Amino acid sequence: MTQIDARLDRAFASLETAISNGRIPGGVLGLVDADGNRAVRSLGHAQTVPEQRAMTDQTWFDLASLTKVLFTTERILGLAEAGTIDLDAPLTSVLPDFRHYNLDNWERKVTFRQCLGHQTPFPAVFPLYTYGRDPDLLRTFLLQHEWPAGPAVYSDINFILLGLALERIEGRWVRSMNPGKGFAWSSDPANSAASEDCYWRHRVLVGEVHDDNCSALEGAGHAGLFGTVSAVLDFAAEKLAGSGADALIRTPLSGRRTHGWERPYEGWSGGEHCSPATIGHTGFTGTGLWIDFDRGHAWSLLTNRVHPTRHFDSGIIGLRREVGDIINAG
Structure with missing residues (x-):
């Protein structure tokens, strides 16, 4: 057994316990290193x-x-690198009609970089x-909505505007754009993890x-x-x-964020043993990706924790x- 397999197996035991205890229906855990070695395990429903x-x-x-970092952040930073946008320019440089009935409001001063770092007053x-x-x-x-200004918090509004x-x-x-290698904007139900039995759409x-x-x-x-663990690990690699x-x-x-991503802080989703050179992000449906540049590996935990x-x-x-x-313990 390779070192990467042994490390993944130790971490996979935690996923097995969560599934056997009925906390989540199922999940997939994957680990990849800088040399391209990888291991993947799946379990449950x-x-x-x-x-x-x-x-x-x-x-x-x-x-x-994870869309925020796998797609939107990549696109925005690519446009900035190409000189198409200035990260420190307000969104109105591209969206001149943003709150244009009141030219002297805080929304019109919000920049691309502030949205990437969730440093805006949006709810x-x-x-x-x-x-x-x-x-x-x-x-x-x-x-055109008059947004109430509050403290800077993690807000979907930032990335909806991006x-x-x-x-x-x-x-x-966005749905007509190329989602990136291995990704899509929907997937075949026969090969997909189910999410919620939705109250207002009246279906699983x-x-x-x-x-x-x-x-x-x-x-x-x-x-x-949408994507598989393989596509997520390819991105990380x-x-x-x-x-x-x-x-x-x-x-x-900031103390918790880079451009688009989270960075380690006390209590963050990547655990306490990752290096300071780690970035990560999670998704509400039960997904997540973390990349530790110092240790030269990345891991992705994908679950359907909102089902049903x-x-x-x-x-x-x-x-x-x-x-x-567990992954970063040794």
């Missing part, structure tokens, strides 16, 4: 309601907020989907986006990406190899930290 299907290494997941959550199902009208609502900027630059909706969501606002917008910059916008995704913007409902303590927060601690 991809779906339990209204039918049962087994989880496999090839199961597709709704990656939820943490906002039920946009309750305002209707017309995606064009909802985009207009987002741009997605709108991408749409304005490319002249097409399988292969379609779980995020309510992304569904109503028919694609957005904060959620909606490219970062470990030094390709892409690596400098900025590792450059701190989000209104249950799945223990995902503790599970993520435990897995990270």
Whole structure:
């Protein structure tokens, strides 16, 4: 057994326990190193309601907020590198109609970099989907709504707006853009992990986006990406190899964040034993990716912890930290 297999097996035991205790239906855990060696394990069920299907290494997941780093951050930083946008310019440099009925407001001063680092006063959550199902009208609502200013918190609004900027630059909706190698904006239900039995869509969501606002917008910059653990690990392996916008995704913007990503802090999702040169991000559906540049490895834990409902303590927060601690313990 290789060292990477042994390390993964030790961490996989935590996932096995969570599944056997009925905390989550199923999951996949993968580990890759800078030399391209990798190991993957899967267990449990991809779906339990209204039918049962087994989880496999090839199961597709709704990656939820991993979309922010796997897609939107990459696109925005690529445009900045090409000189198409200035990260320190306000969003109005691309979205001149943003709150244009009041030219002297705080929203019009928000920059691309501030959105990437969640350093804006936007609210943490906002039920946009309750305002209707017309995606064009909802985009207009987002741009003209008078947002209450609060403390800087992690907010989907930041990345929804970055997605709108991408749409304005490319002249097409996010869902029409190339999602990246190995990824998609939906997946075959027969090969997908189920998410929630949705109250307002009146069905179990399988292969379609779980995020309510992304569904109503028919694609957005904060959620909606689908992929397998293999695709996520491929992305991480490219970062470990030094390709892409690596400098900025590792450059701190605050005590908890870089450009798009989280960095280690007390109690964060990657555990206590990762190096300071680690970045990571999680997704509401039960997904996550962490890349430790000093140790030269990355790991991804993908689960369907919201199936069949989000209104249950799945223990995902503790599970993520435990897995990270075991992987980085030796």
